Amino acid sequence: MKAEIIAVGNEVVMGNTINTNAGYIAKQLQTMGIMPKYHTAICDEPEAIKSAMDIALKRAEVVILTGGLGPTKDDLTKEVICEHLNKPLEMNQEAQEALEAYFKSINRIMSENNKKQALFPKDAYILTNNHGTAPGCILEYNGTPVVLLPGPPKEMQPMFNDFVIPYFKKLMTIYYETIDVKLFGIGESIMAERISDLLGEFEWGTVAPYISGYEVIVRIIAKGFTKTEAKQRAQAHKNKVETRLREYVIGYNEDKLEEQVLECLKKHDYTVSTVESCTGGLLAGRLVNCSGISAYFEQGMVTYSNEAKTKLVGVKAETLASVGAVSPETAKEMAEGVKRVTGADIGLSTTGVAGPTGGSKEKPVGLVYIGLALPDQTYVHELRLKGTRTQVREKTVKTVLYELYKLLK
Structure with missing residues (x-):
């Protein structure tokens, strides 16, 4: 119709x-x-x-x-x-x-x-x-x-x-089942290459890619003469997509990435704290969107100035003097510092140049470092992001959650 x-x-x-x-x-x-x-x-x-x-x-x-x-x-x-x-x-x-x-x-x-x-x-x-x-x-x-x-x-x-x-x-005389496979960290073109034979219109339904915010979505719509038949067809194709793109899958249908992270925290019984510079509290806010997070979220800090980074989470003054606030070293010390001072199992940090001003040749707008201090190891990632100030900040938050989800999953 x-x-x-x-x-x-x-x-x-x-x-x-x-x-x-x-x-x-x-x-x-x-x-x-x-x-x-x-x-x-x-x-x-x-x-x-x-x-x-x-x-x-x-x-x-x-x-x-x-x-x-x-x-x-x-x-x-x-x-x-x-x-x-x-x-x-x-x-x-x-x-x-x-x-x-x-x-x-x-x-x-x-x-x-x-x-x-x-x-x-x-x-x-x-x-x-x-x-x-x-x-x-x-x-x-x-x-x-x-x-x-x-x-x-x-x-x-x-x-x-x-x-x-x-x-x-x-x-309706025919039943339909829809599954959205939500992906992050992969471009639409690369995704399409990996599953090109799985995309298109088929006798049993359709499979098509979409862009939604910062996510790539593979939408599977299967039909059948019974609800069970439609669900089985959709599930079978979902499994094929997931097999090829497993590392990028962050959920299905109405799943939210922060909710997936919360489920991982529950599974491991881990607590988390955040310390943010360029994202200014967005990361903590995204986590707090989840009902039930109070048992796993210890504390959120915004350390926008260098003085706050040193005073609140113990970033070394010599680190800031030698490599600056926007650096992998600072992101690492921030993540480990907030983990230490709050007693959380995991510390997350963000520091970068959100723009539109403040960039330089060495540290352009969109350069961001994120830190993830887990119980046994600390990970630091460099991001080179494009877009408005708001887009850079939102993409940073999404990436932190994605990297944490990958590690815990």
């Missing part, structure tokens, strides 16, 4: 809001065998909405719209679509009661204009909004499902997961 995703909103068209909804919906659709073929963004104007709807109905078998379901006058999506498809609106008692209950739960009086959010065609399948005031709905027009969803991601995503996915799964 081919799908079109339409974002309605001046803020999206003008670039004030990034359309993350389209990416989220597209990814979820694929897991059900519905292939997103078109992404469209249109302004809050009746003619634009009608025109986009007409085009979508001609070229797609599923149409999903986000945005324009709010209570204000410029929230036109539901009204325009229903009028255009000749589906009269009427007050839905259940939706009205749900709205009233929502406002009561947040101790606010429901405005008169909110009532229009409870208007739906008689044959609409209403999607409850448990995180806001705008219910969604699914309409059927000449056999084509037309899905109307709210724009705010915090409302759209749970509505899509709780109602839209189950709705479409009931319609």
Whole structure:
């Protein structure tokens, strides 16, 4: 089935809001065998909405719209679509009661204009909004499902997961299983060379590479006449990919690298501390994202100045004087120092030139050293990174976690 995703909103068209909804919906659709073929963004104007709807109905078998379901006058999506498809609106008692209950739960009086959010065609399948005031709905027009969803991601995503996915799964006669093999530390071209015969479209499904942030993803979508058949096919191909790229695998599907690191810390019963210069606390923050890290994370320090490096973690003054803060020697002493002073099993350090200023011929912007002091040995890696200041810092954190994960795994 081919799908079109339409974002309605001046803020999206003008670039004030990034359309993350389209990416989220597209990814979820694929897991059900519905292939997103078109992404469209249109302004809050009746003619634009009608025109986009007409085009979508001609070229797609599923149409999903986000945005324009709010209570204000410029929230036109539901009204325009229903009028255009000749589906009269009427007050839905259940939706009205749900709205009233929502406002009561947040101790606010429901405005008169909110009532229009409870208007739906008689044959609409209403999607409850448990995180806001705008219910969604699914309409059927000449056999084509037309899905109307709210724009705010915090409302759209749970509505899509709780109602839209189950709705479409009931319609599917073939089952699909999706596995994302997440890789780090390898480029897309090298990865593609290693598994070239495993990529492409096959009778049983598709395998394709993607770039997501600093990761390379191999997405496997397998189909079968039963759930078991689809899962077995996906798993078999995942095993083939993993066999060739094992050292770069950092997880699957929604796995996060920091969560994988936490599992390794649990396995070895190791604690960890961090001392950061160029990353300024990002590394500690990434670890603290994990629920349950408190039993394994001892302490995080930011030693931006040379004085702090010496005072807090014992970096030698002569080291800083002779080779500078951005050096493998300093990274090593930082990692070993934070491990020593905090009593952790592992010490992690970062020091470098994040830019855009501060670089030199000898130590250019993007030069970073990371230290990993494990119970039995200390490892130091030199990184030559490209990008903005933020990108250099984020890539540094990702690399530290990856190197630690490799060592513990």
